[in-house]
Amino acid sequence: xxxxxxxxxxxxxxxxxxxxAMQECMESMNACSMAATMCAGADMGMGMEMAKCAAMCSNMxxxxxxxMRMMMRPAGMEPDVMKAMMMACxxxxxxxxxxxxxxxxTDEMCRYCAMACxxxxxxxxxxxxxxxx
Amino acid sequence: MSRTxxxxxxxxxxxxxxxxxxxxxxxxxxGSSGAEVTVAxxxxxxxxxxxxxxxxxxxxxxxxxxxPVAEILDTSRLATTARISA
Numbered sequence: 001x002x003x004x005x006x007x008x009x010x011x012x013x014x015x016x017x018x019x020x021a022m023q024e025c026m027e028s029m030n031a032c033s034m035a036a037t038m039c040a041g042a043d044m045g046m047g048m049e050m051a052k053c054a055a056m057c058s059n060m061x062x063x064x065x066x067x068m069r070m071m072m073r074p075a076g077m078e079p080d081v082m083k084a085m086m087m088a089c090x091x092x093x094x095x096x097x098x099x100x101x102x103x104x105x106t107d108e109m110c111r112y113c114a115m116a117c118x119x120x121x122x123x124x125x126x127x128x129x130x131x132x133x
Numbered sequence: 134m135s136r137t138x139x140x141x142x143x144x145x146x147x148x149x150x151x152x153x154x155x156x157x158x159x160x161x162x163x164g165s166s167g168a169e170v171t172v173a174x175x176x177x178x179x180x181x182x183x184x185x186x187x188x189x190x191x192x193x194x195x196x197x198x199x200x201p202v203a204e205i206l207d208t209s210r211l212a213t214t215a216r217i218s219a
Binding site: 023024027028030031033034035038039108109112113115116119 | 143144146148153154156202204
């Protein structure tokens with residue numbers, strides 16, 4: 001059973017969702033969380049020069065993980081809470097990508113972390129477009 | 134400061150690709166010249182890729198998969214790093 005089949009088997013409460021968009025969003029959040037965790041871990045060995053990047057990537061990973069976990073519990077999904085969480089995650093994603101992009105020319109970890117953040121923001125925007133106002 | 138290791142597929146690339154399997158684009162090679170590869174995807178779009186990882190010889194008609202976030206070009210022989218050409 002893939003993620004979408006699992007999601008379809010669960011009650012989505014009062015909130016109609018595009019399950020395809022939600023699966024893409026969840027996968028992108030998962031990738032973002034993993035990339036940010038790995039980037040933060042590598043940053044930690046680089047001293048104070050990369051301390052801000054490490055902290056922002058750690059925050060990014062935690063937020064993406066928490067938002068993805070909320071999506072995995074559709075029965076308890078409150079539209080206003082979900083939208084606020086996604087907005088916060090997108091804002092963090094833009095900030096983390098901007099920080100990582102400053103090092104992307106010399107650091108492949110930051111390059112891929114920024115790309116994973118960008119993709120997550122794009123998928124969140126696509127999913128939010130399918131949600132009722 | 135430099136952690137640039139562009140000659141291989143990095144663990145972070147593999148992690149991104151594994152965590153986000155829906156992002157893979159399947160396609161067929163329609164042209165290859167040096168490090169440049171042109172791929173026609175199953176949705177009708179065409180991508181021009183520049184291989185920056187280990188070189189791979191590709192011939193027209195060969196099936197490949199490309200992950201645009203992880204920048205992995207997966208062929209029948211090996212996975213390498215490739216970036217979308219501007």
